[in-house]
Amino acid sequence: MTDHLLQLHGDVLAAMRRGPRNFAKLAFAIADDEEPADTDQGDFRDRVTAAGAGAGDELTALWHRTLTGWDLAEQADWSTAPPRTDERRADAYDRLGFDTALRKVLDHAVPVFKEPGPTIISTTPTWWYSRDTAAVRSFYWSAYEQLLRRKGWSDAAVAGLDEASHAVVERLADPTRPDAYGARGLVVGYVQSGKTANFTGVTAKAIDAGYRLVIVLGGTLNLLRGQTQRRLDMELIGQENILRGADPADPEALIGVDYQDDEDWPEKFVSHQGRPSVLGAFDIERLTTRDDDYKSLATGIRALEFDKQIRTQPLYAPDNLHRAAARVMVVKKNKSVLSKLIKDLKKIGGPLLSEIPTLIIDDESDQASVNTTDPKKWEEGKVTRTAINGQISQLLGLLPRAQYVGYTATPFANVFVDPGDGDDIFPRDFLISLPRPTGYMGVQDFHDLDRTDESAAGSAERAHVRGIYDDAHGDRLAEALDAFILTGALKLYRASHDPSLESHFRHHTMLVHESVRMAEHADLALRISSMWHRAGYTSQEGHARLEALFTSDFLPFAADGLRTPASYEELRPHVARARQLINSGGTPVLVVNGDTERDYDQPDLDFDRTPNVWKILVGGTKLSRGFTVEGLTVTYYRRRTQQADTLMQMGRWFGFRPGYRDLVRLYIGRAEPAGRTRTVDLYEAFEAICRDEETFRAQLTRYATLVDGKPQVTPAQIPPLVSQHLSWLKPSARNKMFNAELVEIRSPGEWVEPTAYPTAPADLRHNAEVWRPVLDLLGADPITLRRNASAGGDSFEAQVGTLDHEELLKVLCELRWSVPSQFSPHLESLLSTGEGGKGIDDWLVVLPRQTSSRRVEASVLGSAPLSLAHRSRRRGDLFGAIGEPKHREAALRIARASDAAIRSGDETLESLAGDRRGVVVLYPVVEEKPPAVSPTGAIAPEHLVMAFGLVAPGSSSAPKRNLVRFRTIDSTRGDFAIIERGADGS
Structure with a gap:
């Protein structure tokens, strides 16, 4: 049966691309003459009321998406009210012509989403990329948005991603502009908070808008690069572009396709329901695959040549640009790989390269990308760069229309880049700080930042944080192993009562990090394996120990709404299954380190191709940046560093923990008790970093407000805002000082x-x-x-x-x-x-x-x-x-x-x-x-x-x-935010 009310509302809302308009008048204009428009607000109100009572309704879902989108829209020329406010919602109702009764029902069904949005510090005009422009060309963004909804993303989460990614794209240069300009920007997220989702959305919108070459710098290892490649292939590029026109029903046509051994292929990979170029859009050609990084082009430079419909016009002319296929590559930050890419680009030559609108996305942009050479050499007139930084600079030089967008959770190294170095990656045009996502476990979940009594643990610390020593038992590594098997059993118990949780519990991991030295990793893995086999998890003594830990450390912190057994006996059958999964293959431990790519090519660590990874991971730095440790539940961490960004990036325990956030445990080094050698309190160090970052974000939010249409601070003035709550822990390793002295904060x-x-x-x-x-x-x-x-x-x-x-x-x-x-x-x-x-x-x-x-x-x-x-x-x-x-x-x-x-x-x-x-x-x-x-x-x-x-x-x-005022220390350096520090620190 046709749902006429749903169909009518869908047609009317589709016509409101520029914002809400009078619903009744528009419905009357759209409806067929033979069938008068049903504009009775009473019928609509009854449907929404029934859905709110639990009936569920597509019409209510449609309005939920629409109202949330209007609530969150940063660009809203139809309303002067700020986004995420009751005033903005009231403006929408006024324009729609809804009465008081309907407003009340809709407010109950779709509450105004008031969580903060992205914070934007920018000097870049945004006129070229309006909402109308984005709506006209949205083939890949629409497919990505639909995929996110199928994955269970809420309307608020999708609308928030839409706004945040739009904010990035509108600050890039117009890909059709006659004069070449390369914007430089930085997007700051939280550790393991969904930055990849944001730059996937940015990529989708950018190629829809006309960017035709996308280079993603995806980490320093294939482990990380492959993870990013798969994510883009699955959620953006899609089945048809991966198959390049091959018939998915023909087994021979599928030979050699990347994902034949991937259990998510093809069902979870986005489908465009046909070759995009046949559907009136454009194809995406992959220049890298899941297993293969960029290589010298097998077909010569033709793979980077773009066909022009009108050869007398440049590629960036709209008639050419919107008919050309896009090229996407995900490459490592590796000297050899980038050298091959630069060599091929040079073969193409300057004239053509100058016509290609290019987007360079630098994932973990504070790693390897930043120039860290001795500033004294620059003072002597010797332009020197570290290898990766030099190659990024070459790419930007070869591609005048290249837009550089760095992504990081630890921005300090990036904002300390010298803005006077025109070839470097200083975010001169914009800095965007993403909001803390809903459902994210971050700083506030592990640190009680308002706690003033140093002798008393707050609720967050009591629930999730444990020291690595205990006066009664000494080292608590054995207890951490017990916690790992218990949390695995609790996941199995919950999944047995709620099958929808099974996908969240597919992987179950523990991370142990004590040192960066590989020899020590081998010794530690052997020690953990011995402890595991001596733990007696099948003995009565072992069960008694697990029962005591379950009763003292998990029952008291069980989350409301997540099923937890009332006694250990109810959990005991699942303990046996958890032990079997963890010990599969004869060992519970995987060592993740090495000097070569082969050291990381472990099938048991491939979260994409392996059905279940239930392991204890022992490793160092290579298990930190960018790499998502799926299912991480227990962490044992005792490594020390004196750089805040390095320490923060090791915070793998931050992230999304659906269905098991109450089970997360962090065993971390604390100051030793009396009688032992005093060591650094790593928990205290993390708290100091957290305070630095929260202060930094709060300041950006305050100073993002425009005064007389101008930003209160520019990206070049951000470095002096970086605070330091722990004297020995430096924001980054850069040998820099400020040129702008902070004089006044209002x-x-x-x-x-x-x-x-x-x-x-x-x-x-x-x-x-x-x-x-x-x-x-x-x-x-x-x-x-x-x-x-x-x-x-x-x-x-x-x-x-x-x-x-x-x-x-x-x-x-x-x-x-x-x-x-x-x-x-x-x-x-x-x-x-x-x-x-x-x-x-x-x-x-x-x-x-x-x-x-x-x-x-x-x-x-x-x-x-x-x-x-x-x-x-x-x-x-x-x-x-x-x-x-x-x-x-x-x-x-x-x-x-x-x-x-x-x-x-x-x-x-x-x-x-x-x-x-x-x-x-x-x-x-x-x-x-x-x-x-x-x-x-x-x-x-x-x-x-x-x-x-x-x-x-x-x-x-x-x-x-303005809330802030600066004074230049060295007036000869103009507006530079920083100047070089001499060897003597002067």
């Missing part, structure tokens, strides 16, 4: 928390003396404050007082710091708040009081007793978190930093709030346990750190003023 309505307090006793005494008069302004009787009216458990007591703005400035200007540059840009902002009549009247000073029976109070320099807070430095002079979330939220509300602050519901808090009032929260911090309090109840100021956090009122900054 943070109205933002919590600012300095952490670089001094360590010298004289400086600590000085700071205490500076703050001492402020303490006398505090009321003797504490008051109770809440973060909001309903959060009774989050209330706290505090002494409060007020301080004039000028008086606070005097205090802040006199303070001493271990790293003055950390707070000085914020201080500069406070000093200039009086400009333009937008100032701050006064500050509410808040001193939280502890109410615990274990609290410690002491006076300093004759003050009234103060509640002391214990905090630890993260090595060097920098503390970790200082402020507590409940204090921070109360401060934000008092300073009226948001609409929510005005409606806090707490009468005491509201009575303290003011439009021109800032808030300072004081924390008298001690680092020793127990603190050195004298018998008289006093503490020497040399033992006290007077720490604080503050919020300037939102009204303290003009709305059209």
